[in-house]
Amino acid sequence: MRHSPAPRRLRTLAVVGAGTFALAACGAVAAPHAPPVVRQASAVADVAPVAVPPAGGVLDYQLGGAYPPPEGVTVVARDSTAQPEPGLHNICYVNGFQSQPADRELWLTERRDLVLSGPDGEPVSDPGWPDELLLDTSTEQHRTRLAELIGDTVRGCAASGFDSVELDNLDSYGRSQGQLTEDDNVAFAKLLADVAHGAGLAVGQKNAAELGARGKDEAGFDFAVTESCHRYEGCADYAAIYGGDVLDVEYADDLRGTFPEVCADPATPATATVRDHDLVAPDDPAYVFDHC
Template sequence: MTAAALSGCATGPGGVTLPPAGAVPDYQLGGAYPPADGVGIVGRDRSAEPAEGAYSVCYVNGFQTQPGEREAWDDDLLLTDGDGVVFDPDWPDEALLDTSTAAGRDRIVAVLEPWIVGCAEAGFDAVEFDNLDSYTRSEGALSLDDNLALATALVTIAHGAGLAAGQKNAAEDAAVLRERAGFDFAVTEECAAYGECAAYADVYGEHVIDIEYTDQLPRPFEELCGSEDAPASMVLRDRDLLTPADPGYVFETC
C-alpha cells in the first residue's frame, strides 16, 4: 500500500498529497523503526527510508547546517559575526546559513535541491523544512524576508518533485509562510506546551502535526490531548527521539 492511497488524504496546490487529517503521527528523527499499529504519519530524516504504509515526511534542515554535515557547505555560506561563525544557541553544532543575499540563497538552493529531490525519489510524500526562524537567532543579520525568499524557492522545488511542503515551527510567521511561500501543512514542536496550536490551526486547519516532549510538559499529556485547540495529530516523544531499543524511549498518543 502506498502512502498516497491512505484514506483521509486531501490534495493541495499543484496536486501534492497532504497528510491525512487526524492521523496518528510518530517522529523518528533519532532513528527509523517500524511504526506502531495505527500510526498513519511518520517523520524521518532524509538519510532514512520512508515508512512503508504510512504518509512519510522527510526532514531537511533548510536554514542551518545539520550536525555532521558541515562539510556540505562552503564557509562563505555560513553566517558570521565578529566572533566567527554564528551557531544556534540551543543546538551549538548547527551553524546558521547566510540567507541575506540573493546570490547566497541561490547557492544554498543548489545544495538543498538534490536533497529535496532525493526525498521524492526515495518515496517520501512530503518534506519539512526546519529552522525557518533562524533569522531570530542572527542578531539582526538576517530577516524574515531573507528566509521567506529561500523558503519560497524550497517549496517550489518540493512541489515540482511531487512533495507536499511542511512548515516546521515558527508559529508567528505561519500566515505569511502559507500565503507567500506556499506551505501546505505544519509540523510543530510543543505547540500545546507553548499555547501555539491555534496559531497553526488558523492557517492550516486540520493539517497540523504536533510533537510534544516529555521534559517540558506543563501538565500531563492526557490533559494536553483534551485541550480544545489540541491538534488531532499529536504525539508525545522523548527529547532525543530515541528508538524502542534505547533506554528512555517514549511514544504516547492521544
C-alpha cells in the same frame, strides 16, 4: 532537528526501564489508515497536486533513528538519510536553514561564503545546537545557490519515496545576531517549497508561528509541523492558518500538565504525539511514545 522555542524530537507511551516516569495513556483508539488528501500546492498553480498528511492521522516522529512504527501509526517523520515506511504517509526531515552537524566542516571549507558570519566575522552557530551553522539567506544570490544545494536533498527525499518534506530551522533569523530577517527566510522557503512541489512533495512549515499566514501565502507551505505548541500555547495560531493540517509533537520532559490533559485541550491538534526529548528508538530505556 529542533524544538522551538525549546528542544527537538518524541513515541508509545510505554516508557521502558527503571527510573523513567510513566505517562497515562490517552485512551484514544488508533485511527484507521486514512487515504491521502490530495490538493493543489498552496502557492503554486502550475504543478501537479501534492498529498498532505491525512488530517487526524497518528504521527510517529522518528528523527532520532528509524524503526518499525507502532500499530495504528499512519504518518511517520524520518530524516532524509533514512528510508520511508511502506504504506504510510512519510515526511522527510530536511535541515533547510542550518547545516547538519556531520556537514559542518564541509560548509566551513567548501561553502564558507554561504555560512552566516557575525559582526566579528566568525561563523554563527545555533546556541542550542552549536554543531549547526546558520546558512546565510540574506541575499538573492545566496538564496539561489543554497536552494540548489538544499534542493538536492529535497529532491533526494522524493527519489527515496517520501510523500512530503518538513524544512527545519525556518526561524534561524531569530538566532542570527541581527544578520538575517524574517523576509530573508520566507524568500528562501519559497524557493525550497517550489523545489519540493516540482518534485511532487507537499511541504510542511516547521514551527515559526510568528510568521502568521506568510508561511502559507508567500512561501507556499501546505501543512504545519509543530513542536510543543500546547506547551507554549501556540496551537491555535497554526490551526488558524492550516486548519486540520497541523502535526504536533510534545515532549515528555516538558509537558504542560499530563498528556491526557494535553489531549483533552480543544486547542490541541488531533495528531498530537508525545515523545522523549531525544527521539530514541524503542530499545532505549528513555523511549516514550503516545498519541491522542
